[in-house]
Structures are given as C-alpha cells and as structure tokens.
Amino acid sequence: MAKYREPACSVKALVVEAGRGAARLVSWRDGSRPGKGRPGHKRMDSRFVALRIRPAGREIREATAGVELAESWLLAEWSAGEPGPVQFWLSDLPENTPLTTLVRLAKLRWHIEHDYRELKQPLGLVHFEGRSFNGWHHLVTLASLTHAFCTLRRLAAAPKAAASV
Template identity: 45%
Template sequence: MSWVGVSSKTNVWAPDAQPQAPQRVPHQRGRPRTRYFDANGQRPVLIAQLAAQLPRSAFHRVQWRQGSRGVQSSRFAALRVRTAERHMERAAPSEEVWLLVEWPRGEAGPTKYYLSSLPEDTLLKELVRMARLRWRVERDYQEMKGEVGLDHFEGRSWRGFHHHATLCMVAHGFLALRRALSPRRKLRWTLPQVRRQLQLLLLRRIGHCPLCLRPLRARAAPRGPSRM
C-alpha cells in the first residue's frame, strides 16, 4: 500500500477511459502510432480538470479525528483512475489507483489531491483516515527527536546512525504501547531511560562495541554518549 500527495497538474486517465497499447497494422502507410490511446478518443486530463467535472453530490463530509480545535472534517470525493505521466514519452498507464480529492468548506474548488494503491473495495472513510495519517507520523517524529533523542547521534557512519535510529524506534514503540495499554497508570521510565536500557542490554548481549569492536567488561557500562 502506498500514499502520495500529488499536484493538480498531474495527468490521469478518466475513470471510463480504456487506454490501449498501439498495434501495428499490416501494410499501413505512414508512421505507426506509438502512444497509448483510448478507443473513444479520450485523452489524459489534469487532475484539477477531472475534479472540476465532479458534481457537488460526489463530495461527502468525512471526520477523521478529534483535534485541539474540535472534530477535524472536510469534504472528499474518491474515484478510480490510471496515471498518465510521461504519456507523451510513450509510457504505459499505471494500474487503477484511488484518486482522493479534498474540497474544504469555504474554498472555491478542490485544493488537495492524493493517489493511493489501496484495494478497490476500500471505503471513503478509510481512504481519508489513511491520507490524514501524515499528521500522526510527523507528531511521532517530533516526539522521537525531542524525547527519545533521535537527533542526538554524533557519529559519521551509516551503520552507527542505523543502530541509533533503530533503538529510538524500539523505545518509542515500547512506550507508545505502554501508554495505549495502561493510559491511567504513570510510567516509571521516561523515553530516554528506555533507550539507555536498550543500549546497555544490546551491548552486553554482543559483548563488544559494534563500531570499534572493543570488548566490554561484563558489568561495565559504556562511558559517554553511545554512538550505536
């Protein structure tokens, strides 16, 4: 499954279009056709033009979460399309994907567009929920930087940063699960403490520093900030 926000100038094939690969006709004169075409004469259109053709009845109000300013909602419409990018360069159309169009109240027309490879039987509410997960991902990223120390890495190697980021994700996931299972109980450990304990556990398990390969004593904790 993939989600991507796209520009209003992205080219797509309309839902009722059937793009076909050109077939060479025997004994035909002239240069053969090389671009995909529709038997009814339809051509790829811009997403903004396709959204402007949708009737108002195609847009439905959908709520996706409770925010600090109340229930977050907007008007959305969804339809199945095929992308037609690089059509002039003879590129083949994509498989059918969802085009999600957002038209907020008070705007003159649609303002945001998303493409998704979710299954064809996906409900509109689920499409909106998945498209709006970007806010949650950005919030988790800020928490990992501010509380777990994702941006505290001081090394210069990809392997070291990969180890550091993995520990941060495990620590953040552990405490997020604890908060979800026990929302009323106060956690004993903070996120940095969980990250530190995971570092010590992994160092004692492997017995040496993964970067300099220096052996570690059984009960000695590593000095200074970890570069794992």
C-alpha cells in the same frame, strides 16, 4: 527550455467536473478542542471526492515505455467554505477500498511527521555522533522503544482538559 503548458485535463478539473455533490463528509479522528465527539472532543471532518482514474500523459507514457498504468484512486479534499478542492492524493489501494479508509490513510501523514519529529529531537535520534553500526543500531533501538513506551502511555492517559483562553 520548453514553456510549461497547462494540461488539457488537470486533476483539479476532474474533481470540479465531478461536482461538489460528489463530495461526502468524512470524519477521520478526534480533535483537541472540546466538542460533541466521542471522547468529548470535536471531530476532525471534511468533504472528500474519490475517483478512479488511470494516470496518463506524455511524461508517463515516455517513462513507462507505453505500458498502460493500472487504475488508481484520486482523493480530493473539498472543504465546505472553499470554491474548489484544496488537497489531492493518489493511491494504488484496491478498488473496493472504502472512502473512510482512503481518508484515514491520507491524513495519517501528520502522525508520521509528528512521530519522526519526536524521535529526532526529544528522544535524541539526531544526536548520534558515533562511528559504528553497532552504536547506531543501539541508539535507534533505544529511541524506538522509548517512543513506543511514550505512545502507549499517551494512549492510556485520560484526555487533557482544554487550555483556557
């Protein structure tokens, strides 16, 4: 078994080389705590560095048979109190994509995981015990419609008051 070697130029090293000065503050959504944001809630924000890179390395060259890969976005979150970047994303979005769009799409993962968890448990997607495609299709359709209804109701409702501590 071959021993793992640290790459000559890691993703973190690329971002650190760009420097903290390259990081820009981006707000991606309203939080749930009271604050000075648009609906009276604190804005979720952090500092982000976006670089255009071309993925490379021995494993990639072998997997693609020497074909050069297209440029991609390397997005890194570098929080104010951290000595270095803490999260990284790769994206194949076009070169003219604004930083705010890159951040919003990267942070969208939390919403997707939340919606999937809601579909599985409270809306019953995990409870299917049938044996036919028609039964499965019926359950998925009803769970999806219920989820859409709940989401629309949640969006139409006024923001909840913050819980007292």
